[in-house]
Amino acid sequence: MIPITIDGRKLEARENQTVLQVAREHGIDIPTLCSHEALGPHGACRLCVIEAEGRPLRKGLMASCTLQVFPDLIVETKSPAVVQARKVIFELLLGRASESVALRELAEKYGVTSSRFKTESSEDCVRCGICIRVCKEQIGVAALCFAGRGQKKRVTAEFGQLSETCIGCGTCANLCPTGAIRMEDRGDERRIIVKDTVISAQPLVPCRQCGSHFQTARFIEHVRAKSDVEGATEIARDLCPTCARVVYAESVMVGP
Numbered sequence: 001m002i003p004i005t006i007d008g009r010k011l012e013a014r015e016n017q018t019v020l021q022v023a024r025e026h027g028i029d030i031p032t033l034c035s036h037e038a039l040g041p042h043g044a045c046r047l048c049v050i051e052a053e054g055r056p057l058r059k060g061l062m063a064s065c066t067l068q069v070f071p072d073l074i075v076e077t078k079s080p081a082v083v084q085a086r087k088v089i090f091e092l093l094l095g096r097a098s099e100s101v102a103l104r105e106l107a108e109k110y111g112v113t114s115s116r117f118k119t120e121s122s123e124d125c126v127r128c129g130i131c132i133r134v135c136k137e138q139i140g141v142a143a144l145c146f147a148g149r150g151q152k153k154r155v156t157a158e159f160g161q162l163s164e165t166c167i168g169c170g171t172c173a174n175l176c177p178t179g180a181i182r183m184e185d186r187g188d189e190r191r192i193i194v195k196d197t198v199i200s201a202q203p204l205v206p207c208r209q210c211g212s213h214f215q216t217a218r219f220i221e222h223v224r225a226k227s228d229v230e231g232a233t234e235i236a237r238d239l240c241p242t243c244a245r246v247v248y249a250e251s252v253m254v255g256p
């Protein structure tokens, strides 16, 4: 184990852990928008800023999500320098994405209610990149990317057109910390929407038992291809989760 100190608390960290991971394990509050336990460290939003010192580091501000622990590392999460830096980062994010309720609430929790940095068109995407990373790293699809630079940087599908690779799983929408990506099921169609732009529209498969449209064919095929348990997904192929549970329970009770 690696001895480190956070806010005066002597803690034991494991090899290769980041400061953010250790802090979370011990209930020490550090805000972040771009970090998710299912994804690797990224350091995009910079909200997880902390002050760190200990050889070989020079004392300074750094992102806790990318800083790996080492023996006798000393971390401050609430020093005046951290509080000031975090305030400026919140202001920059609010200036760009003041429409995001989640961001406003998080900023408020840390005492920031307004921004000196207003941009022309405010929106709710903070460019944290979670949607892009989860689609590539966890779903294995890579349907999303960033386009443009600076203030014009935005999340889009390949070539800015309707995605041909998106499977409509909705993971990007579920993990988006600010609600900038939405998944909408309208009748027999599922749409993935970034701000006001539909980046994916796909037909939903009807359940053969109850008729409700419940999942995209591409998603079902994706899960089938990834599953290594023979027959595990057969029962759920054209049955909604509710009907699949009933059919599965009946099959177990009747037996082979």
Ligand code: SF4
Binding pocket: 134, 135, 139, 141, 142, 143, 144, 165, 166, 167, 168, 169, 170, 171, 172, 173, 192, 200
């Ligand atoms: S809904 Fe499409 S874009 Fe979003 S994570 Fe799934 S495959 Fe990727």
